[in-house]
Amino acid sequence: MENNQDNVQYTPYPGSLVVSLLFKILFSSLTGGKRSFHQDSQQVAKRFVQPIKVLGQEYIPSSGPCLLTLNHYHRPGMQGYWLAMGVSALVPCDIRWIMTSAWTFTGQSRGMVMIKKPVVRWFIGRIAHLYDFLGMPPVPPDPAEAQERALAVRQVIQYARQATNPVIGLAPEGGDIYNVKMGWPPPGAGRFMLYLNRLGMPVVPIGISEVDGALCYRFGPAYNLEIPPDLPAQEQDTLAIRQVMGAIAGLLPEAMWGDFQPLVAKSS
Numbered sequence: 294m295e296n297n298q299d300n301v302q303y304t305p306y307p308g309s310l311v312v313s314l315l316f317k318i319l320f321s322s323l324t325g326g327k328r329s330f331h332q333d334s335q336q337v338a339k340r341f342v343q344p345i346k347v348l349g350q351e352y353i354p355s356s357g358p359c360l361l362t363l364n365h366y367h368r369p370g371m372q373g374y375w376l377a378m379g380v381s382a383l384v385p386c387d388i389r390w391i392m393t394s395a396w397t398f399t400g401q402s403r404g405m406v407m408i409k410k411p412v413v414r415w416f417i418g419r420i421a422h423l424y425d426f427l428g429m430p431p432v433p434p435d436p437a438e439a440q441e442r443a444l445a446v447r448q449v450i451q452y453a454r455q456a457t458n459p460v461i462g463l464a465p466e467g468g469d470i471y472n473v474k475m476g477w478p479p480p481g482a483g484r485f486m487l488y489l490n491r492l493g494m495p496v497v498p499i500g501i502s503e504v505d506g507a508l509c510y511r512f513g514p515a516y517n518l519e520i521p522p523d524l525p526a527q528e529q530d531t532l533a534i535r536q537v538m539g540a541i542a543g544l545l546p547e548a549m550w551g552d553f554q555p556l557v558a559k560s561s
Contacts, residue, residue, distance in 0.1 A: 321423055330388070330424040334381035341508075347383060349512035349544070354497055356386050357458035359515055360489050363499035364475050364541050364549070365464035376501050377462060379510055390462040391449060392426045427452065427461070446485060453492050461489065465537055474551035475538060483533030484526060490518045496537060500544025511544040 314337065321328050338345070354361075363380060365373050374392075381388050421428050429445045453459050465478035465486065490496055495515035502509050518536050520529050539556030542549070 328423050331381050334378040337378050338382035344507040346507040346509045352512040352514050353384055357460040358494045359460055359497050360494045361462040361497050361499060362537050363464050363501055365466040366501045380499060383510060386460055388460045388462040390426050391429050392421060453489055453494060473549055475549055475553060478534050483530035486537055487518050487520055487533040498540035498544055500541050502545050502549060513540060513544050
């Protein structure tokens with residue numbers, strides 16, 4: 294499949310849509326209300342400017358439990374949160390997304406400034422509360438946030454254990470990738486996904502790319518990670534990452550594979 298995404302430079306969503314959504318979020322935040330990310334995403338999807346192509350529709354889960362994993366595709370004009378909205382518009386049930394607790398700008402001097410601004414953390418926290426998202430410290434990991442990250446992981450695991458048919462959404466790479474190729478998730482991401490999988494949440498791979506001017510969402514069959522339990526923790530982590538990212542790579546153009554080879558996982 295030819296990858297023409299480098300020729301796509303426009304924003305797939307009108308500016309008026311962004312402003313309208315921000316006003317709704319701000320109003321609900323100030324009034325203490327809640328919003329459905331699924332319903333808001335469906336409204337956003339109706340106003341996509343860019344053509345949308347959905348492949349593997351038969352693999353779109355109708356309910357949980359499952360762990361949705363997608364590549365954190367990013368380019369100027371295409372922020373990662375729009376991809377999550379696209380997935381939430383397609384999946385017919387509410388998804389608890391794991392989202393960053395701060396904004397980062399990889400390779401840009403303003404990044405650390407934005408992270409430290411209390412108003413930014415407050416705004417992101419309000420969005421998480423508004424949509425019942427699961428917060429996680431940003432990538433790359435900051436050693437000073439180790440305790441915060443451990444607490445966030447425990448909260449996700451607690452939700453997965455206690456919820457009825459949970460659907461959790463995750464971009465394993467964590468941060469915005471300013472390269473067409475997939476990047477490596479942070480250390481520990483593999484064991485985190487493996488733990489959720491062993492709690493009874495099959496992994497659903499989703500590959501997102503831009504091909505021939507269209508924004509493509511390609512779903513793959515749900516599968517379980519095959520990791521020998523007697524391996525050292527670091528090896529389990531690496532193998533789990535390779536399996537998850539390999540399953541996603543199998544749904545993307547070759548130019549986006551990076552260090553990962555497509556894997557055909559056994560369906561659950």
